[in-house]
Each structure stands twice: as C-alpha cells, then as structure tokens.
Amino acid sequence: MRRGAESDGAFSLSTPDSPATAPLISAGGGVEYLVSITYGGADVSVILDTGSSDTWLVQSGFSCVDASGAAQAEAACGFGPLYNGSFGAGEKIADQNFNITYGDGEFVTGDMGYKDVTIAGLTASHQEVALGTYAYWNGDSISSGLLGLAYAAITSAYAGTVPSQDTTQEPYSPVFTTMYTQNVTSPMFSLALQRGANAGYLALGGLPPVTVSGSWARAPILQSVVRRTGMAEYAFYTLVPDALVYGGRSHANSAQYIVDSGTTLVYLPSAVAQAVNNAFTPKAKLIASQGGYFVQCNAKTPDFGVTIGGVVFKVSAADLVYQNQRDPASGLCLTGVQDGGSGPYILGDVWMQNVVAVFDVGAAEMRFAAHSY
Missing domain, CATH: 2.40.70.10 (Acid Proteases)
Incomplete structure (x- = not known):
C-alpha cells in the first residue's frame, strides 16, 4: 500500500475540448496507478502522484537500501527498467541535491538537473527533474520512478550535495506547472482512475473520455x-x-x-x-x-x-x-x-x-x- 514561456508553435495547446489524454496502468491490483512518460528521450512508466511534486527516475547503478539504510540487492527495491542515462553537460545543477521521504517511509536521494519531459504528447522543455541514486523502495517491478503533479512549495531540491545535511529547500517549477507556464496546456488536468484492466486516464487541459x-x-x-x-x-x-x-x-x-x-x-x-x-x-x-x-x-x-x-x-x-x-x-x-x-x-x-x-x-x-x- 502506498501512502506534485510563450508557445512558439512547436507544441499543440490542449483545451477542454481537445485534452491531451494518456491511459493509465494499474499496478499491484489497484495499489497504485502508473502513466507512461518520456524523460530525456527514454520511454518509461512512472507512478502518478497528485500528493507530491517531484518527477524522478532511478538511475542505473543506484544503491538500494532497507528502511534503516542497510545495503540490499538492487532487485529488493522492486523498480522497473532503470534509467541508463545521466545529466549531460549543462544539465546537472551544481551544488543541489534531491531528497524526498514519502508518507509510507520510502525515500529517494540523488541529483537534480534538466531534461525534457513528455506526457500524452505534450512536452515540458528544460524541466527540472531528479535522478535517484540511493533509495529505500517497495516497488511494483514496472515503474521506474514517479511523476509528481502538486505545487512547487513541496518540491524536494535542497542546497548542497550531502542529503544528510539538507536544511535549505530550493523550490522549483514542477512538470505540470512548467507545461502551463510554457503555454503547452491550460492550467487544469483531470483523472479518472478505474479498477480493472482498463485503469483509466490522465487528461491534460480537459476531461478524460469516460x-x-x-x-x-x-x-x-x-x-x-x-x-x-x-x-x-x-x-x-x-x-x-x-x-x-x-x-x-x-x-x-x-x-x-x-x-x-x-x-x-x-x-x-x-x-x-x-x-x-x-x-x-x-x-x-x-x-x-x-x-x-x-x-x-x-x-x-x-x-x-x-x-x-x-x-x-x-x-x-x-x-x-x-x-x-x-x-x-x-x-x-x-x-x-x-x-x-x-x-x-x-x-x-x-x-x-x-x-x-x-x-x-x-x-x-x-x-x-x-x-x-
């Protein structure tokens, strides 16, 4: 059980009459809902979370630990495909780290940087995101990370490079905020979660087809x-x-x-x-x-x-x-x-x-x- 620039014409603006819609994936028998995104060119499934604001993937070679921080086999964290990339030249944010703990005690730390993120065909360009390098996680063996859709006030970037010493939060624009400020979509989204094989929809800029x-x-x-x-x-x-x-x-x-x-x-x-x-x-x-x-x-x-x-x-x-x-x-x-x-x-x-x-x-x-x- 698991306890969020002006358009130059390169993007299509979604409206309530023509939302950008992505089907959802149910994992663990409805324990959580996933959505497919493109993160830095990689197509992955991530947990859809309106209760947090950071978007992150776990990086290949990450350290998996238990709740007390003791080292575990990588597979024990239960992630899906790991992200094989990194933050390239000009992408990694110097002197900043990612550090989040969720309500069920799971935690992830790592690096902050910039990647393009695409959901339902709409792209947040030069989006600040995280790469997890150290995690305690109880995964579904499908999802590679998480998409947070809440507000900037609860983003989890911190000054410095040592998560155990974090004191100064450095808020940033989450993915959906970036999308509507870049005029990629209107400032609304909707969810239809469904039990069963057809798990529902995320609709950006309008209503889902239900x-x-x-x-x-x-x-x-x-x-x-x-x-x-x-x-x-x-x-x-x-x-x-x-x-x-x-x-x-x-x-x-x-x-x-x-x-x-x-x-x-x-x-x-x-x-x-x-x-x-x-x-x-x-x-x-x-x-x-x-x-x-x-x-x-x-x-x-x-x-x-x-x-x-x-x-x-x-x-x-x-x-x-x-x-x-x-x-x-x-x-x-x-x-x-x-x-x-x-x-x-x-x-x-x-x-x-x-x-x-x-x-x-x-x-x-x-x-x-x-x-x-």
Whole structure:
C-alpha cells in the first residue's frame, strides 16, 4: 500500500475540448496507478502522484537500501527498467541535491538537473527533474520512478550535495506547472482512475473520455502553511468536505483532506475510521502488527461516502475490501478505510476510483462527478 514561456508553435495547446489524454496502468491490483512518460528521450512508466511534486527516475547503478539504510540487492527495491542515462553537460545543477521521504517511509536521494519531459504528447522543455541514486523502495517491478503533479512549495531540491545535511529547500517549477507556464496546456488536468484492466486516464487541459453521472461538485483548493516560509501557500490539493456519510447518516466535517492519487487508501480521523470499520458485517479488526484494519474477505461492506459541494460521492463495495492484501496470520483482507491519526487525512485511490476529479489550478478549485463504469 502506498501512502506534485510563450508557445512558439512547436507544441499543440490542449483545451477542454481537445485534452491531451494518456491511459493509465494499474499496478499491484489497484495499489497504485502508473502513466507512461518520456524523460530525456527514454520511454518509461512512472507512478502518478497528485500528493507530491517531484518527477524522478532511478538511475542505473543506484544503491538500494532497507528502511534503516542497510545495503540490499538492487532487485529488493522492486523498480522497473532503470534509467541508463545521466545529466549531460549543462544539465546537472551544481551544488543541489534531491531528497524526498514519502508518507509510507520510502525515500529517494540523488541529483537534480534538466531534461525534457513528455506526457500524452505534450512536452515540458528544460524541466527540472531528479535522478535517484540511493533509495529505500517497495516497488511494483514496472515503474521506474514517479511523476509528481502538486505545487512547487513541496518540491524536494535542497542546497548542497550531502542529503544528510539538507536544511535549505530550493523550490522549483514542477512538470505540470512548467507545461502551463510554457503555454503547452491550460492550467487544469483531470483523472479518472478505474479498477480493472482498463485503469483509466490522465487528461491534460480537459476531461478524460469516460462517462459521469449526476451533478458536478466543486470545492476551493486550500493553501497550507509551508515550513520553509511560515506562510500559507498552495502545496497539496487540499479541500474540506462538507460531511462524511457512514452509519446511516451524514456527519458534518471540518477537517482538511488531501486528494492524492499516490495513496492507495482513505485515511480518516481515528474515531471516524473506527466507526466505519465497525460497520462491516462482521466488524473489521485492528491488527496492530500490520498497522491497519482487516476484515473477512467476504464481509458485507458499509455505506461510506464523502459529501463535497452538496453532492455525496459514495465508495463502491468493490473498493472497500482489498482481496489481494491479506494479513498472513489470519487471512483477513485489508479494508479501504484506515486510521489517519492526527492527519494529514487523505482521499486516496479507494475514493478516487469512484469519481472523475478535475484539478483546476488556474481557478484554484477542484471539481468532481460520479464516475460510471
């Protein structure tokens, strides 16, 4: 389980009527979603992540380590094809390094530099990207890195060349930001994540080719206080749902949630997560050794939904029990709704598989409609 110049005519400008669309790849039975990109001339599959902002590949010859930093065989990190290139003359950024740790504890460090990055036929020219040279990773044996689609405030380049001594973040323009500032696309993208073999779409500058039902709902993207400046900036795709629906009624909500395609599950406040998991028949069990709620794999699932802009978006029963993620001792299946402690709370793939999500950066809002498939 996994916890973002003026056009010279060389690029085609996508619009809501003619978005640039890329099909997605489901890895690990819906544990994560991948998209194909071209990075410095290499065609690769990478994790699609709206919860971070850096785009990186792991470099051939990298050092694979475990969570404590002990050396492991390269294969233990589970990456797909490794990037055989490097930053050439004039591409590597001197006195800067890449250093990121994700919510599940995975980490990658390496070098920063410039490459052209192409997604769905649209290119971000001279894009600042990273090459990972040292990593703790639990990969899917398909993806070679990650595409981050969130804001510049949470990019992970730092001054200096020694990651263990990093203190000074040096923010830069992420791939999607570069695309719309170079007038390659309009400042919005959308996602339709789908369970099953047809894993859905990423659409740049418009909507994906899928069917929606009901009304569209909207919510403003909220700023967050950034540690580097102590000021509120756009960082994650954060919103406040009106309510959470469980236990047969609607419960008003005031907590902030991040809409994150790079996180598999939904993470809720502790009391809410417990109530939802108690509503399975039979009840889900918290297994401390596995760090999550597990349930009989054929359990009756509860009704659970998220209300945004007055519209309730329910989670399908198919997304509330992960049949291929089991506790080895009991054989119970992982539930799709987990305890987020004190936060951040996350609407991950379990919820996103039930909506079409529009990330309208230009309007600073998100829009959602029920995804019919």
